[in-house]
Amino acid sequence: MHHVFCLMGKSASGKDSIYQELLRHEDLRLHKVVPYTTRPIKEHEQEGREYHFTTLEEFERFRNEGRIIEYRMYESFYGPWYYYTCDDGQIDPASRDVLLIGTLESYKALRAFYGEECVVPLYVNVEDGLRLERALKREREVERPRYAEMCRRFLADMEDFSEEKLAEAGITEIFDNTDFDRCVDKIRARILSFA
Numbered sequence: 624m625h626h627v628f629c630l631m632g633k634s635a636s637g638k639d640s641i642y643q644e645l646l647r648h649e650d651l652r653l654h655k656v657v658p659y660t661t662r663p664i665k666e667h668e669q670e671g672r673e674y675h676f677t678t679l680e681e682f683e684r685f686r687n688e689g690r691i692i693e694y695r696m697y698e699s700f701y702g703p704w705y706y707y708t709c710d711d712g713q714i715d716p717a718s719r720d721v722l723l724i725g726t727l728e729s730y731k732a733l734r735a736f737y738g739e740e741c742v743v744p745l746y747v748n749v750e751d752g753l754r755l756e757r758a759l760k761r762e763r764e765v766e767r768p769r770y771a772e773m774c775r776r777f778l779a780d781m782e783d784f785s786e787e788k789l790a791e792a793g794i795t796e797i798f799d800n801t802d803f804d805r806c807v808d809k810i811r812a813r814i815l816s817f818a
Contacts, residue, residue: 625720626817627737628653629730630810632747633780634773635758637800638724639673641747644807645722651814656713656723659685662704666765675709685709693725693732697779700771708733716741720817727784727792743817744794745810749801751781 630645632638646655660674661682670676682705685691692714694707708714708729714721716737725733734742749757755777762768789797796813800806 624741625716625718627714627716627733627742628720628722628745628814629725629733629742630722630745630747631725631727631730631784632800633749633754633784634776635754635761636747636749637757637803637806638747640803641800641807641810642722642724644803645810645814648811651722651811652720653722653814654713654719656708656721658706658723658725659709660704660706662699662706663701666767674706679703679705682707692736693729695726695728697776700769700775720814727788727794730794731792743813744792744796745813746789746794746797747800747806747810748797749799753801 630638630642645651646653657671658674659677659682661677661679664670664674664676668674668676682691682694685707686694690710692708692710694705697704697706706726706729708723708725714723714737730742730744758773758777762770762773798806798810798813
């Protein structure tokens with residue numbers, strides 16, 4: 624049996640960087656899962672790399688076809704944005720291990736869909752002050768910063784990843800990302816423990 628490794632954490636906790644680094648380790652033999660979203664593409668993004676960028680109509684069509692494994696909707700300052708995982712063949716626990724970035728809710732939905740023994744949580748944490756600094760730095764680097772959206776996400780994450788919700792989901796192992804290399808090494812060791 625193969626596994627679905629679900630990398631989670633609050634915004635600006637370093638998930639994207641950790642994700643890319645883990646995929647570079649050939650010994651892990653992880654396959655990338657590209658999620659879907661209805662939000663607009665950002666300047667540095669590319670279709671099919673970070674996300675499959677779809678319309679709200681496409682999301683509704685997939686949902687009507689029963690192909691949505693999990694989804695979450697965020698009320699942004701620009702209207703509702705959906706993020707979702709589609710049953711499109713990218714995840715196949717019978718044939719390969721996969722790595723994806725998700726939320727606590729998406730982790731629980733994936734676990735319900737594929738089975739508790741198949742889906743492994745990898746929760747990354749960063750102290751909130753450092754996380755806020757990282758988020759602000761990242762936002763300042765884009766042509767049109769969205770500070771209000773950054774603040775909304777920061778506050779929402781406090782609720783979404785509360786200690787109570789982590790405990791309720793059965794997440795007890797936390798990977799601290801104060802030191803990037805050490806964090807990656809610990810996550811890598813955890814993934815290899817399933818080989």
